[in-house]
Amino acid sequence: MLVTDWRAAPAAARGATLALGNFDGVHLGHRAVLRAAHAARPELKLAALTFEPHPREHFRPEDPPFRLTPAASKAAALQAAGVEIVFALPFDAAFAAMPAEDFVQEVLHGALGARHLACGADFAFGHRRGGDVAFLAGRAEALGIGLTIVPPVVDEAGPISSSRIRRVLQDGYPERAAQKLGRPWEIRGPVSHGDKRGRTIGFPTANVPLGRHLEPARGVYAIRATLAGGQQVPGVANIGPRPTVGGTESRVEAHLFDFSGDLYGQEISIALLHFLRPERKFSGLPELVAQIARDAAEAKKILHI
Template structure:
């Protein structure tokens, strides 16, 4: 899926570094006004999906463009880079999922010093009114915005009255008696509970990317892999059974390592290495999608390559059994 990009910077007097607004997947004009949903949307779980469904229906009912406004990076990544929560989805997968939701537009706000310094009033005037032409704004009931999180749903509603847009708050979604949230989903992925993650997402947990050349070590050991670079702060890791799309007309079974290869290098970059079962063709530069089905084990450091190879054979046998079940 091809995504187009463009940049626009609202002009504000202070600070000098203005917040940037990136537009992607634009299929409709906001000249008639927009219904705008705001949030980080990391993971695009059931709660996010409920908000987007509400957005699309409200936009249709009021003849408005449906628009999602999100942030990059996550605001907590800006304020506390060492304590910020890990990413559930790489940006490309977040945008791909949003594009598939049938929205008219998706906007990304670069969360930088300029954005962090905006008062609630400036955020509304410069972003929602001037840039997005918002006539309806839809947020979660716990939504906070503006400098030091000074704005909440009540303040946004009051600002809407003075700027000519309505505000609607969407209630939380629960699963298993608990709120569906990005925090809960992160904890689920950290624990390797892929079945629960699939329930919270309403779909398999899927990562995508372009196949790049690796060090060929897997091929030397009898386990050729598709190598996909991942963001360094991705929350998931371990050895997984997977299904791979993009290589054949149907998904192909595989076993994958998502980690930093601690046995063969120190401080390595995060990479998804996928061994496709009973498949040996070249796939460099191809774009593939990998659905993580079940975690076999956490990533481990071995004393030598022989021990690692022996464990890889055990992982492969277990993956075959799990994928047949």
């Protein structure tokens, strides 16, 4: 169940155990918060409360896209992690101005009827982030709501965070991102019409716009595509503006191995499994075609095809 209007939450969405956070990426740290919410009150429905757009997108709209999981991908990842109800609350000027006291009293207690809360130790909320976990603990106790504060999940480099995952993707290490996410990172979007050059050179591609996704390191990747019907197909993909053919806007161009079919308009997911090489400009199409063939062969070797 997806709820986007807290003032009109259906009765079936009230009274849950509620995990709080932005949940961009739904990484291992986020999943620890979800597990804690469920473990505290396993007899209740598990819900997650998050914000759309991400508050950073509201306050800094000029920033380049940075999302690991845009709205639909985040909701899907939360549901895959066992969440029954996703509260994706619109984050606008009015919501940003809501005092922390009102958020707890009117939203969490009044509108949603939360029975238990779970969040990370750094969770902050309300106008100018005026509410922290100490404030939340005091207000929750007064209202008879349980609260679990979840310590960060750490690896050898420290606490796992969305910002760390963004950095390793931008540095060209999708495997490291996958370790922190608990799954490969995916770019999800509709297959759009490109210049159709790929089919003329023997490598037809599915073109997927980056949209609000973070742009990872530009270059060529071994990938796995998940099609609309659930079919998974390995392949190789280039991410970037395609300088050899005069491109200017970054996008994903994925060549799927041993696949033929019309994907236009379908929403697919491209999971980045391994970075093969940086994007570069070739002298012309013959040199590009030869390199694509080498990339495809290397990807097949890595993917054990």
